[in-house]
Amino acid sequence: METKIVADNTKGQVLAYDGEEQVGLLDFTFKGQVMSIDHTEAFKKGMGIGALLVEAANEYAINHKLKVLPICSYAYAWYQRHPQYKDILDEHAGEGVSCQI
Numbered sequence: 001m002e003t004k005i006v007a008d009n010t011k012g013q014v015l016a017y018d019g020e021e022q023v024g025l026l027d028f029t030f031k032g033q034v035m036s037i038d039h040t041e042a043f044k045k046g047m048g049i050g051a052l053l054v055e056a057a058n059e060y061a062i063n064h065k066l067k068v069l070p071i072c073s074y075a076y077a078w079y080q081r082h083p084q085y086k087d088i089l090d091e092h093a094g095e096g097v098s099c100q101i
Contacts, residue, residue: 001049003056014056016042016049026053026075034090035066037075054078061088069093 001023004015009030016024027039037057042049054075061068069090070076076094079085 001047001052003052005056005060007060014053014060016053016056018044018047023047024049024053026057026072028057030066031069033066034069035061035064036069037072040072040074050074051078058085058088 001016001018004017006013006015007028011027011029013028014026015022023044024040024042026037026041029036029038035057037054040050040053042053057075058068060066066088067090068075068079068085068088070079070093079089079093
């Protein structure tokens with residue numbers, strides 16, 4: 001599986017593909033130097049697609065020196081399981097977690 005990131009100055013998506021087939025997406029928005037992960041959706045369950053999407057978004061944030069605000073409950077849980085990335089989290093992480101994968 002591979003990911004592709006499409007972004008402009010205000011928002012973006014991480015798209016996951018298995019060959020030619022799109023199998024997931026992650027939506028994010030920018031507020032200054034903070035990338036808010038708003039929604040994660042895996043079209044096929046049990047294949048690690050959600051984790052792949054959040055990992056790609058995390059790498060994007062690191063490479064662009066952004067803080068991350070995981071609004072999506074899946075992304076928030078991913079960061080809870082990966083405490084090595086706690087320094088990248090925005091100070092408001094955990095407030096208002098809302099979406100479901």
